[in-house]
Amino acid sequence: MEPPDTGGIARESCIARTSTSPNRATTLISFDGLPARVGLQADAYPSRRSNVVAAIVAVAVAVYSVREATSAQSAWALITFLIGTLLCCLVLMSSLAFPSAYRPGAVRMIIDTAPPRLSLHSxxxxxxxxxxxxxxxxxxxxxxxxxxxxxxxxxxxxxxxxxxxxxxxxxxxxxxxxxxxxxxxxxxxEEPSGLHLTPQRIITAGEGTLRYVRWHDVAHATVAVHRLLGPHLVLLDGDGRRLGAVSVRYLGSDPMVTAALVRYFRDRPEERELLTDPERAIAQFHQHLARLEGE
CATH class of the missing domain: 1.10.287 (Helix Hairpins)
Structure with missing residues (x-):
């Protein structure tokens, strides 16, 4: 079914907010499941299997650390095993409370950014x-x-x-x-970790690195998977050189949907002014996904 015609530019947000975080006011946008139906949904990261393995290892190491701490012969050994137990508990709580760095098919957007722009952040x-x-x-x-x-x-x-x-x-x-x-x-x-889209440029921030990329320099927006650090959104120039990258841990967003979002506004410079109004920008991209489904 074709989406309703709004004259090309979305007038207001048609996206339901599924959850909101009080920390830096973020909202999760699911696009009504459209990314999965048009082939733009990535698998969850980490996978359920990876989370189970991490939890089992954390519990095993924590049990070992507690056992060794009870029989420690020095204050230093006791402290070391207790710190090890603390770290294992941190890993276990992380795998249980946050099983995935993002929800497949969804993006996490900062609300009320200053200056106004479309920012994806976790x-x-x-x-x-x-x-x-x-x-x-x-x-x-x-x-x-x-x-x-x-x-x-x-x-x-x-x-x-x-x-x-x-x-x-x-x-x-x-x-x-x-x-x-x-x-x-x-x-x-300088910039919170994540991806920030403005009418003039793209900003990638995370892991202590900060890159400012001009729209016309971006030839490709894709997803690269690092063996240890996991999926990253990567921006490449025409020669395949990396202009900027940001991990999904900082995006909090499906990297395939995010890459499609970047490509959408890269190819439509006349619509980039919408990026100063994130609600309208997301609504416009939502209409684009709906058109893809109708084709």
């Missing part, structure tokens, strides 16, 4: 990153406290003999984590 990835960072810094903080106690009690030379190598690992991990989070905070202060 706050969950940042929350998980901060949780892992806090656990790492807690582990390193305990290492520093124990090293100071050893210096006071034994002196410098004797203390060095009492410091286990795992403390050095904790301190090195803290330095790396701190550098990554400083980079991340700087990026977040």
């Amino acid at each position: 706050p969950r990835a940042l929350a998980l990153e901060w949780s892992a960072f806090a656990a790492t810094m807690l582990w390193a903080g305990a290492a520093v406290a124990l090293v100071i106690c050893a210096l006071v009690q034994y002196g410098v030379m004797a203390a060095l003999q009492h410091v286990p190598r795992s403390m050095l690992v904790a301190l090195a991990a803290a330095v790396i984590a701190l550098a990554l989070m400083v980079r991340k905070v700087r990026q977040e202060s």
Whole structure:
């Protein structure tokens, strides 16, 4: 069935909001299931099997850590096993509470952005990153406290003999984590992680990197799957060089639908002014999907 004619440009949003997050006011838009019917719906990531495996491994490691903590011979061993248990609980809660980085066939959009633009973003990835960072810094903080106690009690030379190598690992991990989070905070202060579409350009942000891409430079908007980091929306120029990329963890959106959204406005420069009104831009893209289904 053909969608109703509105003169080419959507006048108002015809998309029902299925859920809203209080953190940075996001809304999930499902497009009435159209992406699945026109072949633009990606499979869930991570898969159910991956979540089950991650949960089983997390439970097994947590049980082992608790057992070892009860028989730990030193304060450092006790702290290390307790931190390990905490991280396993974080992985388990993540796999249960957020089984997929996005809902297949849907996009997660920020409401009331400033400046006005179409922004796709998920706050969950940042929350998980901060949780892992806090656990790492807690582990390193305990290492520093124990090293100071050893210096006071034994002196410098004797203390060095009492410091286990795992403390050095904790301190090195803290330095790396701190550098990554400083980079991340700087990026977040400029642009929140995700994909931002304006009439003039596309902005990709995530993992501490920030790219500003002009519309006319984008030859391809596609999905690339990294073995460890999962699916990414990737923007390529005419020579196949990567202009920008953003992980689905930061998009919170189906990457195939997102790529189609980018291609839609890339091919229609006369409609890009709609991107300053995200509701109308999404409604226009919804009409495009409906036309594809009717063809």
